[in-house]
Amino acid sequence: GENVEQHPSTLSVQEGDSAVIKCTYSDSASNYFPWYKQELGKRPQLIIDIRSNVGEKKDQRIAVTLNKTAKHFSLHITETQPEDSAVYFCAASIGDTGRRALTFGSGTRLQVQP
């Protein structure tokens, strides 16, 4: 089945700096790649997603890039703010048939220092 690896496991940045989190996936049939933000004690919330027919997607301070050849995708957060502090998860799913469930990375704890 699909395997998603995520790094780094922790990331500390100064407010206003950029943060980058990287993920790799194993199954070339995966075609949907969401990123979730999870605050302590809360449910995961979708922040951005990308499909395999797109190389990059941006939403204000957040962007995701996808390299299908290398099977990796990254989350970029610019101008970080203290409220960006949370655990971020990448995920991948194989679309169109079957269970189409998300396989998650192990998470990155982002700490934005004021």
Place this chain on the structure above:
Amino acid sequence: NAGVTQTPKFRILKIGQSMTLQCAQDMNHNYMYWYRQDPGMGLKLIYYSVGAGITDKGEVPNGYNVSRSTTEYFPLRLELAAPSQTSVYFCASRLLRDRGDNEQFFGPGTRLTVL
């Protein structure tokens, strides 16, 4: 819409006890999932359902059972609770058609402790 709801929010079980975690969604989503999240880890798929009457195992199904008699409800059953089942359980739903993927929505979670 209430979205995806789960009950209870918290539960403490003794080893060997049984319980059912409830999950409901009011978005008419066809796909529903159960995940568990151990401390400091990502989410792992326990069971899933692609529609009423159809369920199948995920990555970590041992010790659990599910049913899906209607589109709205997808309960998760623990028959003989073990300490290894201490975790946070998230139910999720998704509207998936023949082509294209849509957002997966999560419930608020159930924090289960087995002592």
